Amino acid sequence: MSTAVESKTREGGFSLKEWIFTTDHKRIGILYLIGSYAAFAVAGIMAMLMRTELSSIGPTITENPNTYNVWLYFHGAAMILGYQIPALTGFFANYYVPLMIGAKDVAFPRLNALSVWLFWMGIVLALLTFVVPDPPDIMWTGYPPYSVITQGNTALYTFTVLLIGFSSIAGGVNFLTTIIYMRAPGMTWGKLNMFIWCILTAFIIQIIFVPVLGTAVTMISFDKYLGTTFFNASMGGTAVLYENLFWFYSHPAVYVILLPAMGIIYEIVATFARNNIFNYRGILYGGIWGVVALGGIVWAHHLYVAGIPDWMSLIHVFLTLLISVPVGLLMIGIVGTLYKGAIEYRTPMLYAVGFVFLFLIGGLTGIPNAMSSIYIHITETYWIPGHFHYVMALSVTFAIIGGTYYIFPKMTGRMYHEGLGKLGFILLFVGANITFFLTMVLGVRGMPRRYYDYPQFPEFEGIQQLITYGSYVILAGSVVILASWVYGLVRGEKAVANPWGSRSLEWTHTPSPPPPGNFKEVPQLSEDWSPYGYGNGKREEEKGEDLEPARP
Amino acid sequence: MRTFFKTHAIIFLLALILPVSSHASTDKGVPDLVVEWDTLWHHMMIDITVIGMIFAIVTLYLMFKYRRRTPDEEGGRFRLSTLGVMGWTLIPAFIFLADDIFLAAKNFEVWQKYRNVPENAYVVEVEAYMWGWDVKYPEEEIVLTNEMVVPQDRPVMVRLKSRDVVHSFFAPELRVKWDAVPGMVTYLWFNTHKGGEYLFTCTEYCGLLHSGMYGKIRIVPPQEFTRWIEDHREKGGKI
Ligand code: HEM
Ligand SMILES: [Cu+2]
Ligand SMILES: [Cu+2]
Numbered sequence: 001m002s003t004a005v006e007s008k009t010r011e012g013g014f015s016l017k018e019w020i021f022t023t024d025h026k027r028i029g030i031l032y033l034i035g036s037y038a039a040f041a042v043a044g045i046m047a048m049l050m051r052t053e054l055s056s057i058g059p060t061i062t063e064n065p066n067t068y069n070v071w072l073y074f075h076g077a078a079m080i081l082g083y084q085i086p087a088l089t090g091f092f093a094n095y096y097v098p099l100m101i102g103a104k105d106v107a108f109p110r111l112n113a114l115s116v117w118l119f120w121m122g123i124v125l126a127l128l129t130f131v132v133p134d135p136p137d138i139m140w141t142g143y144p145p146y147s148v149i150t151q152g153n154t155a156l157y158t159f160t161v162l163l164i165g166f167s168s169i170a171g172g173v174n175f176l177t178t179i180i181y182m183r184a185p186g187m188t189w190g191k192l193n194m195f196i197w198c199i200l201t202a203f204i205i206q207i208i209f210v211p212v213l214g215t216a217v218t219m220i221s222f223d224k225y226l227g228t229t230f231f232n233a234s235m236g237g238t239a240v241l242y243e244n245l246f247w248f249y250s251h252p253a254v255y256v257i258l259l260p261a262m263g264i265i266y267e268i269v270a271t272f273a274r275n276n277i278f279n280y281r282g283i284l285y286g287g288i289w290g291v292v293a294l295g296g297i298v299w300a301h302h303l304y305v306a307g308i309p310d311w312m313s314l315i316h317v318f319l320t321l322l323i324s325v326p327v328g329l330l331m332i333g334i335v336g337t338l339y340k341g342a343i344e345y346r347t348p349m350l351y352a353v354g355f356v357f358l359f360l361i362g363g364l365t366g367i368p369n370a371m372s373s374i375y376i377h378i379t380e381t382y383w384i385p386g387h388f389h390y391v392m393a394l395s396v397t398f399a400i401i402g403g404t405y406y407i408f409p410k411m412t413g414r415m416y417h418e419g420l421g422k423l424g425f426i427l428l429f430v431g432a433n434i435t436f437f438l439t440m441v442l443g444v445r446g447m448p449r450r451y452y453d454y455p456q457f458p459e460f461e462g463i464q465q466l467i468t469y470g471s472y473v474i475l476a477g478s479v480v481i482l483a484s485w486v487y488g489l490v491r492g493e494k495a496v497a498n499p500w501g502s503r504s505l506e507w508t509h510t511p512s513p514p515p516p517g518n519f520k521e522v523p524q525l526s527e528d529w530s531p532y533g534y535g536n537g538k539r540e541e542e543k544g545e546d547l548e549p550a551r552p
Numbered sequence: 553m554r555t556f557f558k559t560h561a562i563i564f565l566l567a568l569i570l571p572v573s574s575h576a577s578t579d580k581g582v583p584d585l586v587v588e589w590d591t592l593w594h595h596m597m598i599d600i601t602v603i604g605m606i607f608a609i610v611t612l613y614l615m616f617k618y619r620r621r622t623p624d625e626e627g628g629r630f631r632l633s634t635l636g637v638m639g640w641t642l643i644p645a646f647i648f649l650a651d652d653i654f655l656a657a658k659n660f661e662v663w664q665k666y667r668n669v670p671e672n673a674y675v676v677e678v679e680a681y682m683w684g685w686d687v688k689y690p691e692e693e694i695v696l697t698n699e700m701v702v703p704q705d706r707p708v709m710v711r712l713k714s715r716d717v718v719h720s721f722f723a724p725e726l727r728v729k730w731d732a733v734p735g736m737v738t739y740l741w742f743n744t745h746k747g748g749e750y751l752f753t754c755t756e757y758c759g760l761l762h763s764g765m766y767g768k769i770r771i772v773p774p775q776e777f778t779r780w781i782e783d784h785r786e787k788g789g790k791i
Contacts, residue, residue, distance in 0.1 A: 065760050139757050144733060146717040146759055233735025239718050240733060273618065275627035282641030305720065307733045310667055317659055321652035328648045329641065331607065336640070338614040341627035345619070353615060353759055360607050364600040371655060372663035374596060377589055377727045380720060380755035446595075446724025448755045451763035535628025 012029050023109035024516055026449045028116045029094030030411070031165055032086050033404075035123050037118075039082030042127070046075040051435075055468040057454060057461055065452040069137040070152075072450060074129050076140030077157065081164045082126055084392060085253070086119050087400050088260040089168055089206065093175055093199050095407060096267075099506035099514060100193045100531070102184025102523040107177040111170050118167035125160045132156065139450065141250075144231035144242050148223045158221040165210045172203035184505070185527030193504055194270075194277060198263030200258045201292050209296065213249035216242055224541050245297040255295045257392060259288065261399035262330055263354050268406050269334055271502040272349035273341025276532035283333035289327025298323060304372040305379060313372050320370035327363055331356070347421035347484075347501075351402025354429050362390030365440065380450075383443025389436045401428075401481060408488060409495030410506060413513045416492060420484035424477050431473025440468045477501055504531040560668035582707050583665040584743050589727040592662050596655065603651075666728075669741045673709040674702060680712070680719035680732040680754070683761035694784045698767030700752070702744055709741040720756035723769060731756055747771045 019027060050071050053060045062068060093111070099103055106112050137152040147154050179200050183192075220242065222228040229235035231242050270277055271340045277283065300308055300316035334356055343349065364389045368374040378384070408416045442463050447454065454460060498507040506514075509523045528536070618627070630639060677688040678700070687696040702708045712721055714732040722729040723742065730740040753766035772780065 065763065069757075070760075093695055137759065141757075143718055143757070146757070149717065161609060186764050233733075238733075238735055240736075272622075274593055274622060274625070275632065277631055279637055279640045282637050286641045286645060305730045306718075307736050307738050310663075311632075314660065318652070318656045321656055322649070323760070324652060325645050325648045328644055332640070333645055335607065335611050335614065337619055338611070340630040341618045342620040342625035343615065343618050352609070356611055360604050362606050367600050367655065368596055369595070371592070371596065371659040373589065373666060374593055375592075376666060377724070377730050379729065380722070381724075403744070446722075448722065448753060448756045448763070453762075453763050456753055456766045533628070534626050 014225045023105070023113050025094045025098050025105050025109070025112060026514065027358055027520075028112050028413070029091050030173065031116050032090030032094060032119065035089060035120055036087035036498030038084050039078045039086070039123055039126070039515050043075045043078035043083060044475075044478065046071040046078075049469040049470060050075065051468040053087075053452070054454075055465050057458060059453075062183075065510065066137055068452040069450075070129065070135045073136050073157075074126070077160065079393070080140060080257075081251070082123055084257050084396055084400070085164065085168060089171055089175075089199070089394075090116065090119060090263060091201060092172065092195075092260060092400075093203075094508065095411065096193075096195055097175055097178060097199060098182070099410075099510065099518060100196055100504060101179060101182060101187060102505050102509065102525070103178060103182040104517050104519070106291055107182060108172050108174050111174050112266075112437065114168040114476035115167045115174065118163050118170070121169060122160050122163035125156060125163060127178070128156060141246060142217060142220055142242075143246075144220050144223060144239050145233070147220045148231060154224050155221050158217045161217045162214055165214045168206050169210055172207040175199065175203050176207075181392075184523045184525055186527075186529065191525075191530050192261075194266035194280075194283070195260070195263035197288055198259040198266075202259040205252045205259075205292060205295055206256050209249045209252045212245055213253075216249070217277075219245075240303070243303055243306055244299070245307075247302040248296075251299040251302065252295040254392070255291050257396055259291060261355075261396040262334075262398045264406070265334055265355050266337070266405035267504070268348045268352040268402055269337045270534075271406075271500045271504070271507075272346060272530050273338050274335050274534045275339075275341035276530065276534060278333055278336030278339060279329075280532075283329055287296050287326045287329035287333060290329065291323070294319060294326065296325050301370055301372075301375070304375045317370060317372050321367070323370075324363075324367065331359070331363070347416070347418060347425060348402045348406035350422065350425045351398045351405065355398045355426065357396060358390055358397040358432070362387060362392075362395050365390065377446075378443055380448055381443040382439045382447040382449055385449050386436050386440030386443050389432075391440065392431050394436065398428075404485075404499075408485065410512045410514070412489055412492075412493035413495050414488050415495050415499065416488035417484040419528050419541045420480055420487060424481035424484055427473055427480060429477075430516070431470050431475075431477055434470030435467050435474060436470075437472065438463050442467070460463065498545060575657070582670045582743065584745070585666065586725075586727050586743065588662050588665055592658060595658060599651065599655065622649070625645055659766045666740075669709045669739065670707040673707040673741055675711065676700060676702065677711045677713070678721060679715055680721065680765075681715040682758055683715065683754075683765040685721075685752075685765070685767050687767075689781075692784065700767065700769045701777065701780055702745045702769065702771055703774045704744050704771050706773065707741055707743055709739060712738045712740070717758050718756045719754050719758050719765070721752060722755040723750055723752040725750050726769075729755060744771045747773060 019031065022028060022031075037277075049061065050068060050263055053062060053068055094106070097103075132153050133154050134151050136154060136156060136157045137150060138147040138154060142154070142157055147157070179196060219228070219230045228239045231237045231239050233239070266277060269275075298316055298320040300312055301320040304313045304316075368378060369384070369387060405416060405421060408414075442460055443449075445460070447457055447460055454464070495512045497511045499512075500507065502508070505523055510518055553670055593673055619688060660750045675690060677690055679686040679688065685698050688694070689699045710721065712732040713736075716734065718734070719732045720729060721740065726742040728740045728742045730738050732738065748771055750769040750771065751766060754762055758765065
């Protein structure tokens with residue numbers, strides 16, 4: 001082979017410049033994927049360090065509590081702002097939305113590029129935590145007055161939040177427009193994929209509430225650096241104001257995370273059970289829109305003991321409990337979709353059923369948090385990390401990893417390693433339950449969260465140690481999962497257009513991986529088409545194999 | 553899955569009919585917050601465990617029953633009628649709603665006890681700071697650090713203040729916690745009918761030594777308490 005040909009193939013294969021300046025939604029999606037998984041990895045390493053530190057009373061791997069506090073700050077902030085929100089509203093939104101609705105790209109491709117740039121700048125800023133002399137030590141919640149009087153670099157926190165916030169508002173504008181105006185002819189509102197509905201509503205929530213968070217975190221930096229006194233009690237300010245503003249965004253934010261995760265699970269379950277969604281309309285209007293309606297009016301369940309009036313607490317107890325109605329409907333929809341299906345247990349499906357069990361635990365253990373009397377004892381204890389790791393760190397991560405497996409063939413044109421995939425699932429599931437179930441147990445027994453050390457609770461050392469071992473099992477699982485993907489990328493067999501036999505557009509109408517522009521011609525959808533149109537005798541998957549391979 | 557709702561409805565109704573739990577109280581009609589909390593916790597746990605088990609069992613059953621047997625097999629033949637959609641939306645919604653009202657009502661009962669301080673309560677003032685607690689006896693000019701001594705058999709009200717950032721006063725065995733917020737005076741109360749030593753510790757992140765910010769509550773018999781107070785008066789308060 002001559003060198004000229006070689007350099008040409010290399011150019012056709014990979015060019016950094018092309019990737020950085022790309023406006024193709026699929027490449028932008030992959031940039032989000034890399035960034036968010038990188039944040040997950042670094043924040044995960046922090047988790048392992050914290051768990052190791054906690055495995056014995058007294059200093060274990062660091063003598064300095066501040067080091068632990070910085071790890072914890074980074075872990076929380078990066079997991080939420082750098083990993084989960086960008087993975088869902090960046091990666092999955094970018095990769096799925098245009099393909100699922102039959103569009104060539106998003107409505108504003110350049111705005112999309114701006115989104116991903118802002119996100120990457122946010123990641124870089126977050127990573128500066130490990131470089132600056134006084135790293136932020138204010139936890140991802142940044143409560144004043146501590147965040148105002150600390151030596152730590154609160155500005156880094158403010159600007160990280162602002163960058164990621166701008167990024168996701170730009171994304172929101174873009175995807176709302178795309179979904180409203182760019183659906184393929186024949187794709188009526190009643191025929192949208194569940195994922196599309198979930199991402200649409202998630203972005204609506206995001207656009208409404210992110211500005212409030214932006215305001216709150218800007219106010220703490222104003223207080224710290226410009227001498228304002230919003231939260232300074234001696235000058236008539238109050239910390240409770242910040243806590244209200246912060247949770248006014250950050251509670252809805254959990255639905256920004258949960259809804260797209262549910263959407264992914266719906267897609268996986270429908271595909272692998274080859275079944276239409278159970279009670280589509282009920283889930284849509286009752287479940288998804290129900291969450292949107294309630295999401296913004298329950299924030300005070302984080303503040304029952306923070307010094308808010310009792311009447312406010314009692315109203316929020318009831319409103320928060322009401323969330324069980326839409327969320328229950330969403331769960332019935334997932335389980336119901338198994339009914340009279342034909343379920344195949346490939347790796348993505350394992351993650352989907354894993355999600356159901358983890359979310360059952362996570363969702364139901366949210367009920368005591370809603371009840372103000374019970375909350376008094378369990379708030380700010382390990383119960384809370386136990387509960388929200390079940391919801392976010394486990395359920396949502398299962399949706400993200402499962403969704404990555406699901407889309408892997410489409411995205412890379414190759415199959416991941418099925419055996420390693422299943423092994424990774426088992427390790428992750430077992431390790432996660434050991435770790436976080438015991439975390440909840442310690443919480444009810446009184447172990448406070450955000451503790452570098454616990455000399456006042458000598459009796460907890462044994463369980464703390466078990467939790468640490470559990471987290472090492474999670475680590476092992478993560479390595480196996482990564483291996484199954486790397487193997488797939490390097491040596492995996494070539495993927496056909498529709499390896500799962502799905503009926504959704506991204507599988508039936510475009511090869512793996514899709515070419516620039518996605519579809520050869522605009523998909524024309526017939527009256528009886530549905531992304532979940534199983535059981536009508538039309539085996540669309542053969543059609544997938546006819547699509548010409550995409551590699552140029 | 554229909555049986556799911558029947559079963560749940562029955563359990564839920566039973567829970568409504570069954571006598572509301574032991575209204576635990578000590579001799580003088582003062583509620584016992586530990587028992588109140590534990591009972592509420594217990595009821596709530598039964599409630600969520602039942603819901604969770606039903607969901608889990610139905611899921612496992614469907615997962616097994618409808619596994620794919622031949623590569624060509626497809627589902628998708630089952631569709632809900634409009635009535636089915638209404639039913640599967642409104643009935644579960646109603647059941648969850650009923651359970652919510654039930655839990656909110658139980659919560660309200662206990663919350664009232666937490667927030668209404670018994671009349672004869674002994675008042676102690678706690679001021680939190682980075683990283684310790686000053687315990688003050690307003691009538692006695694006594695100030696202790698990281699230690700609280702209170703008389704047995706008389707409920708204790710704690711007025712909470714903070715000198716710098718937000719802290720939170722948590723006594724796990726007594727099932728009480730409340731934030732100490734700069735510029736505010738908050739309160740909590742606890743029951744003292746069992747003497748002994750109890751831990752209290754900080755549960756709102758406050759920086760470097762947050763996890764080292766703890767102390768002891770000593771609940772002592774009334775005579776001993778009086779003697780202790782007198783000792784301190786003689787010494788002139790501060791220790
Ligand atoms: C992969 C395994 C993980 C382990 C072993 C782990 C472990 C931990 C530990 C030990 C803490 C601190 C507990 C404390 O001192 O209070 C923590 C806090 C936290 N974790 Fe994780 N975590 C994991 C994954 C995740 C994921 C995927 C998320 C994504 C949302 C996440 C979000 C958080 C948050 C928000 C906090 C609270 C930070 C704070 O208190 O400010 N974690 N985690
Ligand atoms: Cu919340
Ligand atoms: Cu503290």
